[in-house]
Amino acid sequence: MHPFAYVAPSTVAEAVAELSKHGDRARPLAGGTDLLVKARANVWELDAVVDIKNIPELMTLTINGSGLSIGAGVPCYQVYDNSEIAAQYPGIVDGASIIGGIQIQSRAGLGGNLCNAAPSGDGIPSLIALSAVAKIASVNGTREVAIENFCTGPSRTVLKAGELLVSIEVPKPAANSGAAYTRFIPRNEMDIAVAGVGVFVQLDASGKNFESARIALASVGPTLILASAAGDSLAGKPVNDETIAAASALARDAATPITDMRGTIEQRKQLVEVLTGRMINKAVERARG
């Protein structure tokens, strides 16, 4: 591991100034559960890490009438231990509560999961399904990027050198909507998804028909996949086995997995189809309350 300096600014302005000073040789430190592993393996050679946990706005969870704001440094346990989030954003809780074990969840957060940009990031599909937006700061000001556009490849994001993720903004789900995420892993915890599926559904007032749906896939492509055709196929359709099976098949078609130590192409495609069906049903169940 290349020796690096540790800095802990208390404002966003100080943090982005520090980051821009080092270019790609500095990284923000939130939970450290990916950063320190990569630094130790010399995947990243860093001159400085910028601990963001002393910056109040990056450590804040806000839930109100317009939606949910998750500070970039908020650890997973604060998300899943929050009863309001659990009630209104169960899909996000599904993801946040399976990233690593309890020790990891004390430190790792959805912001870091997003910036690490692993195709298997369990926290990300629900954010995509829920149309969440990333708020980004730099010395030049702030900008917003839809989560589905945030990760651009394995370990690659839209963040430019000197840019800092400030928060993830999740719009408030409408009535009669529901979301859910699950993944397939060989063990029962502490594993990387072989395939993961996050689903958001909006039902009509009767609860019998889909108004819209968004389906996002993990671990079956070079980055997270928004399976638009699969989600769109449900719009205006009745909730039944047939429509759900059709959407699941489309999700399978949207997956572009590889064969590696975690699974084969065929296995992953089948898992996407199976898990999509299961998660649509679960999201519908939640939408119906």
Added chain:
Amino acid sequence: MVATFEPKTDYKVVGTRPIRHDGYDKVTGRAIYGADVKLPGLIWAVCVRSPHAHANIKSIDTSAAEAHEGVFAVITGADMPKAESKLVDLGEGNINFKWASNKLMADKKVLYRGHPVAAIAAIDRYTAEEAARKVVVEYEVLPSVTNVVDALKDDAPIILPDMVGDDLGEDVTNTNMAAHVRHEFGDVAGAMASAAHTVEREYNMQMVHQGYIEPQNATATWDEEDRIKIWTSTQGAFPARTQIAGILQVDVSRVKVTPTEIGGGFGGKIPVYFEPLAAILSKKSQRPVKMVMERTAVFETTGPTPGARMIVKLGADANGKLTAATADIWFEAGANPGAFIGPAAMCIYAPYEIPNTRIDGWDVLVNKPKVAPYRAPGSPQVAFAMESAVNELCENAGWDPLNFRIDNASKEGTRRGDGVLFSKIGMQEVLEATKESAHWNAPIGDAPEGKVRGRGIASGYWFNIGLKSSANLAVNSDGTVQLTEGSTDIGGSRTSMAMHVAEVLGIGAHDVRPTVGDTESIGYTDVTGGSRTTYATGYACWIAANNLVDVLKERVAVLWDINKDDVEFNDGSFSSKAEAQKTIGFKELAGKLDDLGGPANSTGSVDLESAGDGFGMHIADIEIDLATGKSDIIRYTAVQDVGTAIHPAYVEGQLQGGSAQGIGWALNEEYYMQDDGKMANSSFLDYRMPTTLDLPLIETVLVEVPNPLHPYGVRGVGETPICPPIPAIANAINDAIGKRLYNTPMNAGSILKALK
């Protein structure tokens, strides 16, 4: 003449569950493991490792690393003493110093990915790691082979050009085949031809790792008197000394090995890795040097157990009696010879009486780490093949697999596949206990929608070993006893040793204070391995305790002014044969020793040829999600003949731990090799050992058939339990989905594929 013992049942200490003596240190963080050793002036070292699985080293430039601030010493293969080719027995496996030395540090060629090519000692670990990145190595990459089929092809790259292979006694050169052995008895071809039922299948298993949580480590000093002191987590201080001295080309008395507490080994901490390197770096730097291995290197360069290709054929008559069996097994040795085909041959047919058998075994080099013993090395592999084939034979013929095993069980006088005749063994008792077990008699229950359940059984066997052990005793004035013994304690063995002594002396288990000695404070003791420790070192403790009684009788004779022969000892109390009312307890006597001739000490040592065979039978219930292939073990029982359980809690623990490792091996663990010879999953994340959530509570049934070769009837228990889980799970999967898997790991992907 081998001494034999009549079974007893009226023990006072044996069979109880005292708190282990080292327990307090281990639950408070005080226990000193290898990485915890601190010495004045200590510096750290790391290795520079090959990124290639097979390559010639064209050049190494260490100048920039040597110039790096904080660096004390740098070594390469050129600094390794040239060890001669000499085979030495390490108790569980052999070592050839020439290969062993080359394994630790490449000379002109790297043979596996992660093979050290240099080592650097610096002021601290971070500095050493940073300097290591400055070593420039130029490689000529060679094609690599990572499985036995490719390794034996005519055009395969030759891993060790100067190795001479042994093909049934004939020398072979320019080969990756280190050895081919055969055992054959009876008229195999004739019996197979006349069999009413036969089954023949090929089985393949990927290499797996012991997975101990504590990485390899060593701390060394090499002083100006050329005395080398080593602190290390080892399964045997004396076999470690043998290896270190052999690799460094010094007399064994120059090397002192102090075994620290050891964080798991399972066979993998019998070979040394860092010890000689740290010693050479210490000589160069004149400082104590510590090395702790990174987890990736643990996977890439230390002790896996062989991956295997096996073809097994069984023949049975119309009445369900096995008549013939053949097995062809190819085991991966890694980059040096020695793949445990001997033990595989000893184990494969052991649970059965089969009149006509043949085994051919091949020891094959591949560009992977040299294998090390892993809990019953070679036996789980052949158990997977044999026990799967037995069940398939039963399925085809319509026989109940448990009754079939009872009908064909080996017993006293049965000949093992390698020709050895069994003495008193407990296979039949184990099968009967299995049939009577709560698990076997309970229904498996209904699976939830979309899932199916299945139950599988399988047997397992390990021969257990004896070998050399030493123990010393000294009486304290307060009536307690100091015990120094030579077996490093991986799982509570200190307490079993103390219990042997306490039982003889009629005192409590905690009246004996056990210590694991270093190589200068106790006599030679073989490895903690081979399921020998409680048997052989316990036996040495028993001898030492009896010798102590003899010493103390002399003191009592002085006290009462009678003949030593007139002193009796029973239940912790000495008495006079002539005057029955004249008695003195052990504790009271201990307080008077100062006036009766001073310190009372004793010693005991053994070198045991035989040990007493261990048989087990496991029952596994599995539940499988038909849509994803995900499986869960929902109930598991391990039945085993344990001889006499000295400390039943730790015997149960051995059965549970072995089962857990076997379950992991069966379902998810593997060396997933890339085409370039890199292990893709060299982390705990992707190697996927079972977590708490992946296992049920593991039920144990201790069958106690006392071993006549040990004073208390002990037989080794540690290794047998890793053998049955893999075939038991294969058989359970077949029961659940009606499809049989012939390759490990039997993961969700494999199950899904079988369901297609």
Added chain:
Amino acid sequence: MTTNSPSKVHVTTTINGQQHELLVPGYMSLLDTLRELIGLTGTKEGCLDGNCGACTVNIDGRIVDSCLVLGAEVNGKEVSTIEGMATPEGLHPLQQAFLEEAALQCGICTPGFLVAAKGLLDNEPSPTEGRIRHWLAGNLCRCTGYDKIVRAVQKASD
């Protein structure tokens, strides 16, 4: 402590109830800070990537893998380790239960399991077997098959 290092960080932290002032290299893990700077070697290194739990410590009431925390990060925080679990009055009930239930074999994972299990029982005194297994999934043990560990935690529960 080391050469070639960027400036060290001044850290004031409470470890097992005792205040410590340290100069920590920015890149040094909390694990190494505890083991190498302070000499608390009860916290063990198993994998250095957060997958075995042998280095589990507690920071401000939450269990973490100390290999994935920088020493510099614990400035102003309260850290507790295995060495802080027993008191002069005796062992913590979990430690006692681990001994009585034979919940350790080699013992290298034991400090991590104990610190993790304490983190559970401090907040949930009566967890189910399933909850115990879920909470401890981040701690690997290769010796026991977890059976006796789970039973020991159950024994130490209310």
